[in-house]
Amino acid sequence: MRTVLIHTRHMDAAAAPVGLALNPGYVSLSTLSPGSSGLVVGIGMAAGTMSSLERRLLELGFFSGEQFEILAESWPGRDPFVVRIGNTTLALRRREAESIWVEISRTR
Amino acid sequence: MNASADIRAEPRLVGLSAVSGPSLSLVGVPNCGKTALFNRLTGSRQKVANYPGVTVERKEGRFAGPSTGRVYRLIDLPGAYSLEPTSLDEAVARDVILGRHASEPPPDLLVCVVDATNLRLNLRLVLELKRIGRPMIVALNMSDVAKQRGFRLDRAALERALGVPVVETVAVKPGGERALVEAIDQYRFTEHQTHVETPPPATAADIEATQREVRRILDEIGYRVPPRVALLSKLDSVVLNPIAGPILLAIVLFLMFQAVFSWARVPMDFIQDQINALGKVIGATMPAGPLRNLVLNGVIAGAGSVLVFVPQILILFFFILSLEDSGYLPRAAYMLDRLMGKVGLSGRAFIPLLSSFACAIPGVLATRTIPSSRDRLATIMIAPLMTCSARLPVYALLIGAFIPQRSVGIFNLRGLVLFTLYMAGVLSAMGVAFALKRTVMRGEERPLLLELPEYRFPNVRNLALGLWERLRIFLGRVGTIILALMVVLWFLASFPAPPGGATGPAIQYSIAGMLGRGLQFIFAPIGFNWQISIALVPGLAAREVAVSALGTVYAMSDTGDVAGALAPVIARSWSLATALSLLAWYVFAPQCLSTLAVVKRETNSWRYPLIMAGYLFVLAYAASFITYHVALALGAT
Numbered sequence: 001m002r003t004v005l006i007h008t009r010h011m012d013a014a015a016a017p018v019g020l021a022l023n024p025g026y027v028s029l030s031t032l033s034p035g036s037s038g039l040v041v042g043i044g045m046a047a048g049t050m051s052s053l054e055r056r057l058l059e060l061g062f063f064s065g066e067q068f069e070i071l072a073e074s075w076p077g078r079d080p081f082v083v084r085i086g087n088t089t090l091a092l093r094r095r096e097a098e099s100i101w102v103e104i105s106r107t108r
Numbered sequence: 109m110n111a112s113a114d115i116r117a118e119p120r121l122v123g124l125s126a127v128s129g130p131s132l133s134l135v136g137v138p139n140c141g142k143t144a145l146f147n148r149l150t151g152s153r154q155k156v157a158n159y160p161g162v163t164v165e166r167k168e169g170r171f172a173g174p175s176t177g178r179v180y181r182l183i184d185l186p187g188a189y190s191l192e193p194t195s196l197d198e199a200v201a202r203d204v205i206l207g208r209h210a211s212e213p214p215p216d217l218l219v220c221v222v223d224a225t226n227l228r229l230n231l232r233l234v235l236e237l238k239r240i241g242r243p244m245i246v247a248l249n250m251s252d253v254a255k256q257r258g259f260r261l262d263r264a265a266l267e268r269a270l271g272v273p274v275v276e277t278v279a280v281k282p283g284g285e286r287a288l289v290e291a292i293d294q295y296r297f298t299e300h301q302t303h304v305e306t307p308p309p310a311t312a313a314d315i316e317a318t319q320r321e322v323r324r325i326l327d328e329i330g331y332r333v334p335p336r337v338a339l340l341s342k343l344d345s346v347v348l349n350p351i352a353g354p355i356l357l358a359i360v361l362f363l364m365f366q367a368v369f370s371w372a373r374v375p376m377d378f379i380q381d382q383i384n385a386l387g388k389v390i391g392a393t394m395p396a397g398p399l400r401n402l403v404l405n406g407v408i409a410g411a412g413s414v415l416v417f418v419p420q421i422l423i424l425f426f427f428i429l430s431l432e433d434s435g436y437l438p439r440a441a442y443m444l445d446r447l448m449g450k451v452g453l454s455g456r457a458f459i460p461l462l463s464s465f466a467c468a469i470p471g472v473l474a475t476r477t478i479p480s481s482r483d484r485l486a487t488i489m490i491a492p493l494m495t496c497s498a499r500l501p502v503y504a505l506l507i508g509a510f511i512p513q514r515s516v517g518i519f520n521l522r523g524l525v526l527f528t529l530y531m532a533g534v535l536s537a538m539g540v541a542f543a544l545k546r547t548v549m550r551g552e553e554r555p556l557l558l559e560l561p562e563y564r565f566p567n568v569r570n571l572a573l574g575l576w577e578r579l580r581i582f583l584g585r586v587g588t589i590i591l592a593l594m595v596v597l598w599f600l601a602s603f604p605a606p607p608g609g610a611t612g613p614a615i616q617y618s619i620a621g622m623l624g625r626g627l628q629f630i631f632a633p634i635g636f637n638w639q640i641s642i643a644l645v646p647g648l649a650a651r652e653v654a655v656s657a658l659g660t661v662y663a664m665s666d667t668g669d670v671a672g673a674l675a676p677v678i679a680r681s682w683s684l685a686t687a688l689s690l691l692a693w694y695v696f697a698p699q700c701l702s703t704l705a706v707v708k709r710e711t712n713s714w715r716y717p718l719i720m721a722g723y724l725f726v727l728a729y730a731a732s733f734i735t736y737h738v739a740l741a742l743g744a745t
Contacts, residue, residue, distance in 0.1 A: 059190045063316050072349070075350030080556050087225070089559065090560065091560055092555070
C-alpha cells in the first residue's frame with residue numbers, strides 16, 4: 001500500500017487516522033471550501049488517546065462512511081465554517097476540524 | 109405503585125402539591141423538542157428552579173394518567189448529546205440519569221425524546237442510554253414534520269429494533285402527546301431503584317461500534333432521509349452568507365429595539381391611564397391621612413411607575429424567545445464567533461449575552477453551555493453590561509422626558525437614542541472582556557462546535573408559556589420586593605414630619621431627605637440631585653426600583669398627593685446634563701443585588717461579585733462624570 005503525504009496548510013502527519021494508511025485522496029476537513037462534499041474517512045488521533053473534542057466529533061457523526069458537505073464559511077478569514085454531516089448542521093472552527101479526515105467527491 | 113391508592117381519591121388533583129407518583133425524566137439531545145413536549149405534558153403546572161449549587165435550570169411538572177389516575181412527576185433534564193459531558197448542562201443530565209446527583213434520585217422511567225427528522229444523531233444517545241439498563245420509553249418527536257418532509261419512518265420497526273417501547277409524538281400540536289401519556293400510564297413500573305450501574309468510559313472503538321449499530325438499525329427499519337428541503341437550504345444560503353448574514357443580523361437586532369419603543373406605546377399609555385384613574389378614585393374615596401398618603405404615594409406611585417413597563421418587557425422577551433425558538437440564535441453565534449474571538453470570547457457567549465438583554469440572571473444561567481470555565485467566567489463578568497430589561501424603565505422614563513419625539517430619516521429619534529445606549533453597553537462589554545482575557549483570564553481557546561438546528565416556526569403555545577413565566581416573575585417582583593421597598597421608602601420619606609413653619613416640601617426634613625443630601629456629596633460631581641441620590645439606594649435591590657423610588661420621592665415632594673406621571677415632573681426639574689449623566693450611569697449601573705448574588709453562587713466565591721460591583725461602579729462614575737461635564741460644556745442646562 002502506498003503511503004503518500006499530501007502537504008496542506010493544516011496537515012499534521014502525526015494526526016493521520018490510526019489504522020488508515022494515508023491515501024492521496026484523503027484531506028483534512030479543515031482545508032475545504034463551501035461546495036465541497038464527500039465521505040468522512042475517520043478522526044485522526046494518536047493511538048490510545050482521545051480528546052474530549054475528538055470524542056464529541058465522533059459522537060456527532062464524524063466517522064467512517066458518513067456523508068458531509070461544506071455549506072458556508074464566515075468572512076473574513078473563512079473561519080468558522082458550517083458543515084453538514086449526515087443530517088446534522090454544525091458550525092466549527094477550522095482548527096477543530098483538523099483531525100477530521102475526508103475523501104472528497106466534489107469540489108468547487 | 110404504592111402511592112397510587114392515595115392518589116385515586118383525588119385523581120384530578122395535579123397541582124404541584126399533589127402526592128407524587130412515579131418520577132419520569134425527559135432526556136434528549138439539544139433541539140429535539142424536549143421542552144415543547146414538557147410544556148405539552150404539564151401545561152402551566154410547572155415549577156422552574158435551579159439545581160442546588162449550580163445554576164442549571166431544573167424544570168419540574170406534573171400530570172395525571174387518564175386510566176390509572178397516577179400522578180407523574182416529570183423532570184425536564186438539560187439537553188445532552190452524550191453521557192460524556194462537555195458542559196455543566198450535560199454533567200447535570202448525566203448525574204441525574206446515573207443516580208449520582210446529590211439531591212435528585214434516579215428517575216423511575218426515562219422518556220428519551222428523539223427528533224424524527226434526525227434519527228442519525230439521536231439514536232446514538234438512545235443506544236447509550238439503553239446500555240445502562242434503565243426503564244425507558246422512546247418518544248419519536250416531530251413525527252409530523254418528518255412525514256411532511258418525506259422521511260420514511262416505521263415506528264413499529266424501530267420499536268422491534270431497539271427493544272423498548274417507541275411512541276410517536278408531536279409536541280407542538282394539541283393531543284400530540286396522547287400516545288406517550290398512554291404508554292407511560294400503561295407502563296409497569298418496577299420497584300424504585302436508587303442504584304444505577306455506571307458504564308465504563310467509552311473508547312473510540314466503542315463509539316464507532318455504537319455508530320455502526322445506529323447505521324445498521326436505520327438500514328433495517330428502512331429510514332430514508334430525503335434531500336434537504338430546498339427552502340431551508342435557500343434560507344441558510346442567505347442567513348449564513350458571509351455578507352448578507354451579518355447585515356440581516358444587524359437589521360433583526362435594530363428592529364427589535366425599535367419595536368420595544370414603537371409597539372409598546374399604546375398599551376403603555378393605557379396602563380398609565382388606568383393607574384392614574386385608580387389614584388384618582390382612591391384619592392377621592394379614602395379619608396385624608398397617613399394611610400391614604402401611603403397608598404397613593406407609596407404603593408400606586410411606586411409600583412405603578414414600574415407596571416407601565418410591562419408591555420416593553422414583554423415585547424423584548426417576545427423577540428428573544430422567538431429568535432431562540434426559530435433556530436436563528438445559534439446561527440448568530442456562528443456569525444459573531446470571529447468578532448467575539450477578537451476580545452477573547454467564544455461565539456457561544458452570544459446566546460447568554462443576548463439573554464442578558466432581558467435580564468442578567470438568565471444570562472448568567474445560560475453561560476452553563478459554554479464548555480470552557482474561563483470563557484464562562486469572562487462572559488459572566490460582562491453579562492451585566494448588556495442592557496437588561498430592568499434598565500428599560502429608567503431609559504424609557506428619561507428618554508420620554510428629555511428626548512423629543514422626532515423622526516431622523518426613517519428612524520425615530522428616541523429609538524435611536526435607546527439603540528445608542530444599548531450599543532454603549534455592548535462596546536464597553538467588549539472592552540472589559542478584552543481587558544479580562546488579556547490579564548486575569550488568560551487561557552487556551554476552547555472549541556466552538558455548535559449545532560445549527562433546522563429552522564422552525566416559533567410555537568405560539570411555547571411562546572405564550574415563556575412570556576407568561578417572565579410576566580409572572582416580573583409581577584412577582586413588583587408585588588413583593590418593589591412594593592415592600594416602596595413602603596419602606598415612603599416611611600423614610602414621611603418621618604420625621606417637618607417642623608412647624610417649614611416652607612419646603614415635607615420630604616426634605618425626613619430621614620430619606622437627610623440620607624439623600626448625605627449621598628449627594630458623592631453624586632453631586634456627576635450632576636445627581638438629592639432625589640436621584642436617594643432613589644439609587646432602593647435601586648440596589650433591583651434597578652427598575654429607582655424609577656418607582658423617584659415616583660415616590662417626587663410624589664412626596666409635590667404639594668398635591670395624586671400619583672401623577674413622573675416624566676413631566678423630572679422634565680421640569682432636571683437639566684438635560686443631569687438626565688444624560690443618569691443615562692450614562694445606567695449603562696453600567698452596578699446596583700443589582702440579585703445579579704451579584706447569582707454570580708456569587710455561580711462562581712462559588714465572593715471574589716468575582718466584588719470585582720464586578722467594583723469595576724461597574726468605577727465605570728459608571730467615570731462615564732457619568734464625563735457625560736455630565738461634556739454636556740454642561742456644550743450648554744445642555
